[in-house]
Amino acid sequence: MLSNIRIVLVQTYHPGNIGASARAMKTMGLTDLVLVNPRQFPDPEASRLAAGAENLVDNARVVGSLSEAVSDCVQVVGASARLRSLPLPHFDEPDEMARELVEQAGHDPVALVFGRERFGLTNDEIRCCSHQVSIPANPDYGILNLAQAVQVLAHELFTAWRRRPDSGYRSPRPAQERQPTREQLGHFQAHLSRVMQSSGFITQPHARTEDQLESLFARAQPSRRELSLLRGLLASLERHLPDS
Known part of the structure; x- marks a missing residue:
């Protein structure tokens, strides 16, 4: 540990x-x-x-x-x-x-x-x-x-x-239920930024909105499975945008 x-x-x-x-x-x-x-x-x-x-x-x-x-x-x-x-x-x-x-x-x-x-x-x-x-x-x-x-x-x-609770042997948490790595989260944030800009939701890179959304996901602490679901949602939206 x-x-x-x-x-x-x-x-x-x-x-x-x-x-x-x-x-x-x-x-x-x-x-x-x-x-x-x-x-x-x-x-x-x-x-x-x-x-x-x-x-x-x-x-x-x-x-x-x-x-x-x-x-x-x-x-x-x-x-x-x-x-x-x-x-x-x-x-x-x-x-x-x-x-x-x-x-x-x-x-x-x-x-x-x-x-x-x-x-x-x-x-x-x-x-x-x-x-x-x-x-x-x-x-x-x-x-x-x-x-x-x-x-x-x-x-x-x-x-x-x-001082951690001594619970003996703990089986490994399934990979999809663990938190994403910073690299995985970075790919998601880049994908989210791309979709927000191509959709016209934001018009400037590094806008305050992006910082606030990064904070939101930091507080939410999505699992890898949940992050994969969000990436799928973004990909689906992206296919319906012009020039995507």
Whole structure:
């Protein structure tokens, strides 16, 4: 279950923060580390600050985009110090986030995403996520560095894993009843956008309407079977549109 929980660091500036984050992960039983365009990696400073978690640093995967890092995940939570204008569902408390991710990780990969040291995640990167979470802190000085944020949320995940109801062996959930991956959901959203534009429902790409509909489906959490049904509906509508 814990092996299905991925920590993603986006464009980390200081290599030492990669090592310190790996150390924070290993203390909480997490092993899957993915780096999106780190400024400097590999680097001796990353290994030095890993302090016993060098194997996580050595095995970290480096990818070129956040979408690539989370394409196979069914739930992706972006850690953000501030709420964005994007209407994504937000976990008000980190323990709520942890319980949900641990539940989903019992069947499929999930991810917790951390942005750059100075300004976090961009709005486009937040769009790759299904949810957001913030760490409650002193309103007068709520600044955590990257490794501290990883440690706090990794501890919440480990605690949720330890406290999960012990129901013994659980048979795998049928594939069609599981949540779609971010890649599958992205294909659906692209299909929906194409149909909305070709039908004249919206006339500008990336309109606010699309953000709101993405949020709607994020809250609804359709299964793969339900998403397939929606794709079939869109395909049927598309065949009746002019020039389709």
